[in-house]
Amino acid sequence: MTWNSAPFAPPPGLSYLPSLPRLRFRRLESSTSDAIDAGDDGSSVSGLVTSDEFYPSCGRGYLFRCGLVEAKTLAWVSSSTVMIAILDKVKMASWPAIIVYSASSLALATYLILEPLFLNPLSRIPGPKLFALTKWRLALEDWKGTRTQAIDRLHRQYGPAVRIGPSEVSFNSLSALRTIYGPGSRYGRTYFYRMFDVYGKQNLFTFHSPVEHGQRKKLVSHAYSKTTMLKPPAASMVEDKVHKYMKLIESEPDHVSDVFNTLHYYSLDNITAFLYGKYGSTSAMDGSEAHRALIGDILDPARRRLSWFTVHLPSLTRWLYTRTDLMESLVAPFLPMQKPATYTGIRKFALDVYTSFKNHKQGKETGIEDDGHGSSIMERLWQHHNTQRENGMDDLEIASECADHFLAGIDTTSDTLMFLVWSLSQPRNKVFQEKLRQEVLGIPAESLNERGYPTVEASDKCAYLQAIIKETLRLYAPLPSYEPRSVQVDSEVDGYAIPADTVVGIQPYTLHRNPEVFEDPLTFNPERWLGPQAAEANRWFWAFSSGGRMCIGLHLAMAEMTTLTAAIYRTYQTNLAPAFKQASPGITARFEMFYDERFPTIKEHSCIIKFQSFDGSV
Numbered sequence: 001m002t003w004n005s006a007p008f009a010p011p012p013g014l015s016y017l018p019s020l021p022r023l024r025f026r027r028l029e030s031s032t033s034d035a036i037d038a039g040d041d042g043s044s045v046s047g048l049v050t051s052d053e054f055y056p057s058c059g060r061g062y063l064f065r066c067g068l069v070e071a072k073t074l075a076w077v078s079s080s081t082v083m084i085a086i087l088d089k090v091k092m093a094s095w096p097a098i099i100v101y102s103a104s105s106l107a108l109a110t111y112l113i114l115e116p117l118f119l120n121p122l123s124r125i126p127g128p129k130l131f132a133l134t135k136w137r138l139a140l141e142d143w144k145g146t147r148t149q150a151i152d153r154l155h156r157q158y159g160p161a162v163r164i165g166p167s168e169v170s171f172n173s174l175s176a177l178r179t180i181y182g183p184g185s186r187y188g189r190t191y192f193y194r195m196f197d198v199y200g201k202q203n204l205f206t207f208h209s210p211v212e213h214g215q216r217k218k219l220v221s222h223a224y225s226k227t228t229m230l231k232p233p234a235a236s237m238v239e240d241k242v243h244k245y246m247k248l249i250e251s252e253p254d255h256v257s258d259v260f261n262t263l264h265y266y267s268l269d270n271i272t273a274f275l276y277g278k279y280g281s282t283s284a285m286d287g288s289e290a291h292r293a294l295i296g297d298i299l300d301p302a303r304r305r306l307s308w309f310t311v312h313l314p315s316l317t318r319w320l321y322t323r324t325d326l327m328e329s330l331v332a333p334f335l336p337m338q339k340p341a342t343y344t345g346i347r348k349f350a351l352d353v354y355t356s357f358k359n360h361k362q363g364k365e366t367g368i369e370d371d372g373h374g375s376s377i378m379e380r381l382w383q384h385h386n387t388q389r390e391n392g393m394d395d396l397e398i399a400s401e402c403a404d405h406f407l408a409g410i411d412t413t414s415d416t417l418m419f420l421v422w423s424l425s426q427p428r429n430k431v432f433q434e435k436l437r438q439e440v441l442g443i444p445a446e447s448l449n450e451r452g453y454p455t456v457e458a459s460d461k462c463a464y465l466q467a468i469i470k471e472t473l474r475l476y477a478p479l480p481s482y483e484p485r486s487v488q489v490d491s492e493v494d495g496y497a498i499p500a501d502t503v504v505g506i507q508p509y510t511l512h513r514n515p516e517v518f519e520d521p522l523t524f525n526p527e528r529w530l531g532p533q534a535a536e537a538n539r540w541f542w543a544f545s546s547g548g549r550m551c552i553g554l555h556l557a558m559a560e561m562t563t564l565t566a567a568i569y570r571t572y573q574t575n576l577a578p579a580f581k582q583a584s585p586g587i588t589a590r591f592e593m594f595y596d597e598r599f600p601t602i603k604e605h606s607c608i609i610k611f612q613s614f615d616g617s618v
């Protein structure tokens, strides 16, 4: 990246201001400037890079955009102070001093208060004044881990469009959903997503430009399609993992399991088999301590604090984590999360797998049996490696792409499954559990695999089961907060003028709790997805996002969730452990801990369930 020294024109949204300070901002020039330029804010699919070798390039472009108002304010304050000091020094006559003081104060007031509150086009959008004045007001909610609920409250108070920052707006309507996230939308992911770069390389999740994103998505979209997922080898892989999970539950003392952990093992073993095939399949469900340890750094609550620092103070965070030798020890007590930080283990594992795969491909490593399918995501991307075709991907680009899917595929699926089992295990929801059991028991023998469990295809056809998954995702979407988007030209959303580079978004949490669409919205009721009201409900269902950036792992996640749920409820009745009778499990979603707020107690990263077999054996 290089910086040029050309003065930077005020952003379009501010260009109407006649008397902006003459600061010489410098524009970032880089091949990745599209993404760097993108904007503001903060939140996972999952993962921060904080080890020395893996820290992504970030900082100046981000600060330039998201800190524009703060930077200019600071410049104004310091230049005014210097001016005042000079005037004082030369002992100017009092009347010119008064004029200069007054002009400065007026300009400052215009700049700090009048511009954001009255002159900025976003000032037409309702919302609390403090949020409009400074981005640090929303950052405070992030710090407290209450962003999603705070934005939800603001929507209830101010309506479907709320200004939540000087340059940030949250919407809550289907029309805004179409404009921002619909097919062909011009809005791209903001700079916020760059915290998901891996090994310093961008991937599907972090591209801002629709062109780069589209080109990458084309390489893997077929591998994630529903047709691929319903048949071998993908379907047999999922069925094999379901079998392993059932064996794991059988081996748990008294069939009591902390499903937060065991479901993480399940999703971990699925995603690694799918991405890496034999080169990197984990065996956490078989008891591998090394593989189980991979999820260890997900559990550290400091992960949320690190997300906050990475998003709100990127340069400082980068600086802190890239110190070496003596400085490294000196800054250690101030690190938001001690090293190794979030996902370091997973990212290292993923890079080792890729290295071993590449060595094998190039004949440098033997002893790994090729699975013959060439169907893993890594195998598919290898066909686009620069040794296989001109201008192909380099090593770290392939490794980054795989690692990103790896990180995206663990918590999302396992947290959803955990909330599903927890919801069905509540005494008031036993009726739904029983109806599900009747449905999965009705799966005909020819739709069971050789282990006696429903196939992926048969599970996919269970309507009641699908409704239960939807209801779980409605209330407990693992990414409940909004997915920030921006576009580099002025635009319009729901009739509001949106200046270029404003961050806009919609949060599933609020969409999914609209009382006009979902009657009694806080209650778990899968049947709302089955009656005549289901058509309208479906229009508001948004757990996997939509348009070109929609979750690519949707069908893999659904295969994992439907097939395991069918197997569990054909075999067991599930009940809450006594400690969970009045408690909600809590999961980490970016800066926040997310849980069911109707319960008085939260049990972070734990959910203990008793699996009771129907034949009375346990």
Ligand code: HEM
Binding pocket: 045, 189, 204, 205, 217, 271, 404, 405, 406, 408, 409, 410, 412, 413, 416, 477, 478, 479, 483, 484, 543, 544, 545, 546, 548, 549, 550, 551, 552, 553, 554, 556, 557
């Ligand atoms: C219940 C499970 C899951 C949920 C609720 C979920 C949700 C989401 C959401 C909401 C997004 C869009 C984020 C945005 O708009 O910025 C997304 C993107 C993504 N998800 Fe998932 N996800 C799940 C499972 C998975 C799995 C198993 C994978 C494994 C590969 C995966 C891989 C991805 C990737 C790579 C993207 C970026 C897609 C793109 O930009 O084209 N997800 N996911």
